[in-house]
Amino acid sequence: MKKTVLILCLVLLLSMTACADNNNATPGTGTNQTDTNNNTGNNNNTGTNGNNTSGNNAVGNNGGNGTGDVLTGTARGYGGDVTVTVTLDGDDITSVEAVGENETQGVGSKAIEELPERISEADSTDVEGVSGATITSNAIKEAVDKALEGKK
Structure with missing residues (x-):
């Protein structure tokens, strides 16, 4: 009888552990940010959530044609x-x-934190995106490209 109760307690403990919410997990981790198509550019990418990240949603606005x-x-x-x-000095x-x-x-x-610096240092949007944040990385590059179109 004691063995049966002990085994049931262990099974209960294991099932509670398996079903418990892991409060130490990093928020936002998982596959919900990954672009399963690994597409870039203006070709109607969709990530695993089905959100459209196409270039058609980008809007550019230029602040003038001079330096700065x-x-x-x-x-x-x-x-x-x-x-x-985007701040420019000439081109x-x-x-x-x-x-x-x-x-x-x-x-x-x-x-949002890392990619803008990479773009500034490279003086281009032809930089590697942040791993695991493909959709956001593509959106940042796309928005920069769209803003720069106003300069042309």
């Missing part, structure tokens, strides 16, 4: 719009700032 231009662009990210502000990208308040914390937010 400040341009803005917007594109659809994973959680909503991602807006970038050189001197800084990029990105805002995407609805992007997944710990995943898309990592792209």
